[in-house]
Amino acid sequence: MLENFQNHINNNLSFLTESKVLIAISGGIDSVVLTHLCHQLGLNISLAHCNFNLRGKESDADEDFVVALAEDLNLEVFAQRFDTEAYAKNNKRSIQMAARELRYAWFDELSEQLDFDYILTAHHADDNLETFLINFTRGTGLEGLTGIPEINEKYIRPLLPFSSEDIEAYAKANTIKWRDDSSNKSVKYLRNKLRHEVIPILKEINPSLLQSFQTTIENLNDTADIVDESVNAVLKRAIETMDENHVAFKVSEFKKVNNPKAYLFESLKEFGFTEWNDVVDLLDTETGKQVFSNTHRLIKNREHLLLSEINQEQHQNIIITAEDHKKDTPFGTLFFDEADAIFGTRTNIIFVDKEQLQFPLTIRKYTEGDVFYPLGMTGKKKISKYFKDEKLSLLEKENTWLLCSGEAIVWVINRRADNRFRVTESTKQILKIELK
Structure with a gap:
């Protein structure tokens, strides 16, 4: 298997030979064999082990085993303990999903902080078949039937071409020790039920099942x-x-x-x-x-x-004082500057009579019943009617903000100014308000 593994790396994953690599290792046979194979090839590897604290002393023994293995192979090792049950309860996740989220979040953190180029996981051909069957039984599209990707951004699965039998034979031939996870024997999990009860029957029907599956x-x-x-x-x-x-x-x-x-x-x-x-x-x-x-x-x-x-964030009203010359907002930055005259007619700029403003100004979202006096028109109009006349979509309505002086609307921001604050011949101070 070592020769086949080396050929696979050289032919398909040669970039690993010049990379800094992190191996996700549980202590089970698959990840331990992956570690030995990569070590034999002289790859620049470190180990990362998750202790999910789900099996008491057994979990701690797995961690001790991985640390000892790293010491024997003279490899750097990282071990992290998680309160998986608390995380699952707080985030309303199954234990399996909680462990997955915790595991990958930590791997990503290690990769970013310590500049690992790639993260290797020990998924193999049988895992690929199990994933296919899980997706098939739950109902899926074509994507759910195309298997585990060998390369998924930073995550690499170099054992995908190899079967569990290949891995076990290599381990036994090289007297490699590993840890057995007792939870892998429980058929209450769908994956284990497929692994122990369904796939053996399929392999009995077709001894070349994995090769046929790979072709599919x-x-x-x-x-x-x-x-x-x-x-x-x-x-x-x-x-x-x-x-x-x-x-x-x-x-x-x-x-x-x-x-x-x-x-x-x-x-x-x-x-x-x-x-x-x-x-x-x-x-x-x-x-x-x-x-x-x-x-x-x-x-x-x-x-x-x-x-x-879907925006879950509740935006608070934004307050603008008379001293503010710049205000960052969720929709851009507003600039407030005095001007000598009106110039330009862009929707992102308005000129107002500063003495008509009542500070502090407020920026808020539209509420039912809002009215304003559109610049260039006589009389008032409901904001809702303005939205309808302008043929704004629901999204555009929801993302429209109002600049207000007291209860009065000064500007439907980036759309239409209010006539009550327009610059006239008697205006003494012109305020330019620009959205960028």
């Missing part, structure tokens, strides 16, 4: 490339605008394709949507209808679908 994965990845190319072509036509607040998709481009649901799924799957029939229905529904995921929402706005992140 390669074919599915080829198909995924074709799908990505087609989806990207549609997205190139469909995305009309994109900024920090939202992405606007043309409804017409999705309605042109033979299967809008499939294209919407592939385009939006990373944003957590699950009610795909509702997403498709947005194509033909009226303006204002929305579909939500836990993190994002999709809004129908005339001939567009607007994708935005």
Whole structure:
């Protein structure tokens, strides 16, 4: 196996030979064998071990084993203890998900602080098959059936071409010791149930199961490339605008394709949507209808679908004193300067009669019932009616701020000034307010 592993590194992962590498090691056979193989090849490796404190003395013994192994191989080792049960309870996670989040967050932290180029995990061919079956039983798209990626940014899985039998044979042939995790025997976890009860039957039916599975994965990845190319072509036509607040998709481009649901799924799957029939229905529904995921929402706005992140942050009103010449805000920076005359007609600049202002000024969001006196018009108008006349989308309305003097609106920021504060012939002090 060492020769095959070396060939795999040289042919497919040669960048590891010149990199500073961190190996995620549990003390189990897979990560221990990965450590020995990398050490045999002379790679620049260090070890990182997570003690999740879930199995009492057994967890501590795993940590002691990894530290001793590092000492035997003259390797740097990092060990971190976690209160996994408390984290799972506080964050409403399963124990397995909590351990995963804690593990990867710590690995990323180590990598950033100590300049590791890559992080190796010991996933192998059997793990890949188990992941495929888990996704298959739960229901998934093509992406869920294409297997564990060998390279995923900083995370590398160099054992993916090798089976658990290959790994065990190498360990026994080289008298390598490892730790057995008793929880791996429990079939209450889906992965273990597949590992111990389902996959052995599949291997009995087809002794070449892993080779057949690898062929299937390669074919599915080829198909995924074709799908990505087609989806990207549609997205190139469909995305009309994109900024920090939202992405606007043309409804017409999705309605042109033979299967809008499939294209919407592939385009939006990373944003957590699950009610795909509702997403498709947005194509033909009226303006204002929305579909939500836990993190994002999709809004129908005339001939567009607007994708935005759900903003959980509650913005406080912003106070501006007479002494302020600059104020940072969530939507940009406001500058306040005295001017000798009015010049320019851009929407991001207004000129007001400073003596008409009542300091401190307030910047706030729109509330129901707000009215103002639009500059250049006679009389007042509800802000809601102004929004409607300007054909603002729901997102644009939500991201519009008002500059106020007392209860009076001075400026619908970056859109329209209020007539009551305009500069007249009797104005003595002109204040220029600019948004950048």
